[in-house]
Amino acid sequence: MDPRRVPRTVSDPKVRQVGFFAPAVPPDRPQSGPPDPGSTSPPLSDISPSSNSLSPVMIPPPRHLSTDLPRNFLHGPPLSPLRDPRAADSSIPVGSYNPSEFLSPSASTEFSEDPLSPRWGRRISSTGKFATSLPSGGIDVAVAKQNAVNLRRDVPDGGANTEMQKEKRATDAKPSKEKLGKAERRAIQEAQRAAKAAAKGEGNRTSAPAGSNPTNTGKSVKPVPQKKDNSSVAASERKSGDRQADKDRKKDVPQPRMQFDDENRVEKAKKRSVVKQTEARNRVELFRHLPQYEHGTRLPELEAKFFSLSPVHPAVFKVGLRYLAGDISGGNARCIAMLQAFQEAIKDYCTPPEKALIRDLTTKINGYVSFLIECRPLSISMGNAIRFLKTRVANLSLNLSESEAKTSLISDIDRFIGEKIILADKVIVKHAVTKIRDGDVLLTYASSSAVEMILEHAHELGKQFRVVIVDSRPKLEGQKLLRRLVGKGISCTYTHINAVSYVMHEVTRVLLGASSVLSNGTVYSRVGTACVAMVAHQFRVPVLICCEAYKFHERVQLDSICFNELGDPDAVSKVSGRKEINSLDGWANSENLRPLNLTYDATPSDYVSMIISDYGMIPPTSVPVIVREYGREHLWI
Amino acid sequence: MWYRSASFILDRQHQQQNDTVTNPDSRPLSPSSSAMATENPNPSISMYYQTRAAHHGVVTSDWLAQAQAAVGGNSDDAVSDNCVSGGDEECKGFSVVDEFNNWRKQPDLAEAVAAIRALASVIRSSQATTMMELEIELKKASDSLKSWDTTSISLTAGCDLFMRYVTRTSALEYEDFNSAKSRLLERAEKFGEISYKARRIIAMLSQDFIFDGCTILVHGFSRVVLEVLRTAAQNKKLFRVFCTEGRPDRTGLRLSNELAKLDVPVKLLIDSAVAYSMDEVDMVFVGADGVVESGGIINMMGTYQIALVAKSMNKPVYVAAESYKFARLYPLDQKDMVPALRPIDFGVPIPSKVEVETSARDYTPPQYLTLLFTDLGVLTPSVVSDELIQLYL
Structure with a gap:
């Protein structure tokens, strides 16, 4: 089975619920349970990978935070914690216009099946992805484990189930509040992360004891009131969680693009840069945030540097020069050239002593990329390719030897060029024709x-x-x-x-x-x-x-x-080979003239x-x- | 030379077909048109039109039988050829096409649902012993169904979706053949059930949009739209309906007849009176032959112009369509489709030098549609592509 399919049920809050589907809670769920949101957790069979394979008729994913919240708004604050799960049971989350909500209960049961289930097969796939995509997963796990001990110990078999419960709890714990507090949300996040870590560790074991569900839910009764009442626990949790969460957030949010009207950052960047560029004198006011340099001044200087010792690999240097000179243009060509240069660089790379390949190579690549940016701003496609390469590097397994890692990276790059660019073009041609x-x-x-x-x-x-x-x-x-x-x-x-x-x-x-x-x-x-x-x-x-x-x-x-990206302003003001068009000669000295070449x-x-x-x-x-x-x-x- | 538009290509096509199809029995609608058939080079009828005619009762069923016999007997007809050969290949005491035709006899069952049911019975009666074999068999069956009528969008889309839905289950790799087969069968039946119920679901979904005192314009005869209106009438909603006439097969007459039976106030308009009466209309309801990837619809001729008029007068256009009509097509303009041709009876002889536009359907781009009522929920046009991507990729 495709491993990435399974886990999406578990935590993808992006699941769009259009259409009808069966209630996630099985009919035999004890309705008269304690007022415990934990009991709303669907049976393990819904989510665990192995049982999934037994029922190809996909069971729709359990509800999540994101879908639950709006429903709470719709129904108003639930009367009691008991009320909420039942509401979730009987209503079909299509939206407020769902007729069966208004017509009769029988109608809802008659039509509440998921219409085209294959979607679920697809939708169910993001936790696994998420978990693996998180490059710092290992570290995270350790910290999160510490943070969320008191949450975890109540839920002995961890696993995906825990997470569901936590999510449920998150929504049910504060049914009357329209929004969860910032801190609470963070706490919940922490808990989820911990649960995920547990799920990772415990693997398939979670799926087996589907029968033991009742006891499990019985145990998980306790933490809820504790969490509700005892805010000090939550607070301490929060404290330690804060830093980690902040770090994570920083990682998640992409670095803001360099704004060239921000003088401090420009100064800093200048110190680092290999290419010494002179700024254009007459910068266009509206585009001050973009790099505007004198064209043609950089190339000779850089060419002279080619044989000097520089941190940039010669292949990358060469590609950079060709970008600068405008030899390579066109999105695909630029991207392929860059990737091939990186391939060369990786081939010649050897890990310095007492450094890890993953970290060192990433910094190396970062250096190359910033060099290339200095030569010419990256295109979005190149940005995507670099992102791909970096994830590949970060995801390298630690026990690979250096040569294995290098070959795997090189073949990854080859695959990227082959599948995403060359093959993609063939498919496009086939469609367009x-x-x-x-x-x-x-x-x-x-x-x-x-x-x-x-x-x-x-x-x-x-x-x-x-x-x-x-x-x-x-x-x-x-x-x-x-x-x-x-x-x-x-x-x-x-x-x-x-x-x-x-x-x-x-x-x-x-x-x-x-x-x-x-x-x-x-x-x-x-x-x-x-x-x-x-x-x-x-x-x-x-x-x-x-x-x-x-x-x-x-x-x-x-x-x-x-x-x-701003091109050479000279290019618009001069027409090559036409000497008689010269009204703009010497424009650079004029204060009031600011040619723009977008x-x-x-x-x-x-x-x-x-x-x-x-x-x-x-x-x-x-x-x-x-x-x-x-x-x-x-x-x- | 560069400027040859697709309509010329069509003309050439049906000129060729005219040469081959000369049996007058297969074409005319009424005695009067059969009288003029000699002067007017009638275009051949697409299979699409024939099924439509059969289902919507435009012509009597014995006429259809006659026509089918004529088509079947005509060895030049590529469509019938395919159909026959498809049946031959299946042989072994079972033919999808036969099964399909069986299902199709139920008057209320949509063509695509019949196909889905027929494909399910292919799995049931299959003697394959491996999964691969079964899949190939299924593929063959769906191909022969599709070739039975290449112009029907819902048939093709329904078959494709069935294949996707049924064979795309990861569990297959694990189990032994028999349980995998029963799993497939289960899925197939579920899919059939869903498709069968789709119309009902759509009717329920659309009720919130029909308010008391509204005026609804409908075009042509669509069973989904009829179901919507019937449910609204049953829910004691007060509304009136404007029916277009639906030339040339007068499907609007049939719809108005059905609505009158339900005691819904109905007014019949000729097709050209749409703009005239649009200011009284609160919403436009149409069915669809197919919903395409852009979110637009392919429907009976005239839908596009109604949608244009409605758009310019800011009236909502609602489309009721089952999800098995979602097709991976992307027409860029009107001529960018497989043409479906139909006979047109003008009542008077048409001089042979006069061309007749015989296309039976047009394409309405998504920007003229407000919402689509499907069994997946009420969707904006852009969500259609979302659903399709998730189903097919």
């Missing part, structure tokens, strides 16, 4: 490797279509694409973005690449994409975004200002009809679904 019909006029903007592959494949299949390539200054990337496509025998039209509204009326599909797709469906791509998409939308032409799923990101961005823009999801990723053709509203379902661990394998 079905949307190209004979007689279509396809418009594309700038140059996207995925779009190019699609066009070539469609041409190989013998489809009759024409391509309009829209391009823009200063990079004019479309010209290379045009050259390759014409070379393949595809009939093309080439125009600049100024004419996009003119050519759009004859276009039947717009195919665009993306640097990243954010979780509100916003497409983050080469500057000008938004313009093309909006014109297409106005002309009612469907806009198809081709983007590999590894570029999806859970961030939400509403504009192109707060995160962007690299990316954000296209709102309204203008996107479809996103083609390796998970198929999805509407932009489904990006968060992909990120949620395959996110973090899974999305990056």
Whole structure:
């Protein structure tokens, strides 16, 4: 059985409960138990992995904190602790509009089965993930064990069951309060963590004594009043829990991006940096938070440094230089180059004495990454790839030898490149080609490797279509694409973005690449994409975004200002090869002139009809679904 | 040359089909149209339309029998060919298609549910001895069902969902074959039961949206919508219904007839009077042939324009659709679908040079829909893709 499937029942608070399902509490549960929320815990068979395999007709996951709270609001404060479990029993948590809540009790029993259970099979899978994804799991366990001793000792067989009880307790303990106090929540978190640790330790043993459930619940009666009444216990618990929780929180929250208008941090960063950059003199006010440097000053200096001893591995150094020079562009190319450089670096890596590979290698990689950032800000896809690599490093088992660890990392990187980039592109091509019909006029903007592959494949299949390539200054990337496509025998039209509204009326599909797709469906791509998409939308032409799923990101961005990359301002002011266009010569000396060369823009999801990723053709509203379902661990394998 | 739109392709297709299908018995609706059939090159009828006709009682059942005999006898017809060969392969005293047809005879049973039931009985009567064999057999059966009518979205989606639901259980690897098979059967029957009850669930869910004194516009004849309205009437809600006529097969007439039987005030509109009467309407209720990945629906011709009118007048458009109609399709525009053709009776002879648009359904994009009532709950259009991703990936 797939190990990641099982545990999600246990603690995923994200479980969306749409539709009908059977009550989680079995009918034979003693209704006349003591006023103990602990007794609401579902039988172990619901959640334990081994018994799960016996009942493939999935039993819906037990209710959780997140779903229980709203229900409490709906029903008002329950009369007594007894009342609450029963309410949970009879109501179907679809929402307030659920008819069976209002019609008759018989109706609810008649229809309260889960409609399409396979979902549960999928949904049930995140604790395991969570537990393994936590890099510091080992340390956590130890601390948490200490903290939550008094909670744990009451629940002898620990396991997933404990956690359920705790969650129940959390909701039931304070039924009349609308919100749990901050401290309480923290305490509950601690308890859960402890429970998880216990579950880990005790493994399968938990699943066996399903029959002993009654005794178990009887035992767990005690802690509740204790916890309720005796706040001092909770307080002491909290104290020790606090620090740990804070640490964890720090880990969970991603580091805020460097804001370049924050002088202190800029100063600090300067001291660390390898690349000495001079700041641009006329910085654009609105984009002060982004790095704005003089272009062209860094390269020669860095090249000179190439042979000097530096902490950066030569392969990484080389890639960095090529980023700086603009030799490598395009999301996939940059990402692959970076990963391959890291592979080289890992190959040559050897752990210094008295250091652990996991920690030392992570710091090494961090160093490489900050060097690369100095050369050119990372793209989101690269960020994702780095995150993948770091989780891989962190998850390396401690008893691997150095060479084993290195080979495993190298093969992981290979797998990432193969599956997430190359294979993904093939899948995208396969999907996208079905949307190209004979007689279509396809418009594309700038140059996207995925779009190019699609066009070539469609041409190989013998489809009759024409391509309009829209391009823009200063990079004019479309010209290379045009050259390759014409070379393949595809009939093309080439125009600049100024004419996009003119050519759009004859276009039947717009195919665009993306640097990243954010979780509100916003497409983050080469500057000008938004313009093309909006014109297409106005002309009612469907806009198809081709983007590999590894570029999806859970961030939400509403504009192109707060995160962007600034290119060389010279590039917009000068036209190469045209000496007569010189009105902007010497602009750099002017105080009032601030040329702006943005690299990316954000296209709102309204203008996107479809996103083609390796998970198929999805509407932009489904990006968060992909990120949620395959996110973090899974999305990056 | 570049500008050839899909409708031209369709034309070419049915020109070809016209060449092959010449049996007049299979086409006309009424005697009058059979009289004009000689002058008017009628398009061939998709299987989709035939089943629809049978279920919705647009034409008499003996006509269908005749038509089916005609289609079956016509060896050029690819669809019937597939159907026959699919049956032959199964042979061994059992054929899915036969089983399917058996189930289909129940008037209230949706096509997809019939298919699901038929597939369940494939498992039951299978003589396979290994899991792999059984799965292959099941796959074959569902393929032959699907090829029986390639234009029906719900049939294809229902079969796919069944396969997903039934075979995707991790327990299979553990058990011995017999218990695994019974497990499959259990799941299959459960799925059949769920699908069967879906309509009822939807009717219950939608009751909160029908308030006293409201006016509901419905389009075409949908059994789910009828169930919704019937339940509302039974719950003593006071509402009136505007039925569109539903040309050319006059499905609206049938619905208005049914509603009149329930003592619901009904007004019949011609299809072109939708915008005229939209200001009196409080909500639009439509069924769906298929719900696609974008959250839009594919439904009887005319749904799109009703949704457009409703949107521009800020009236909610509710769709009632069972979850087995969720299909992994993503049409980008109207022509980006498998066409379903149907005959149109204009009452008068049409000159041969005049083209007739014979598509039976259109695609309504999600931005024109307010909510979808499904047996999974009341969903916004964007959740459809969420559900599909979870089912298929």
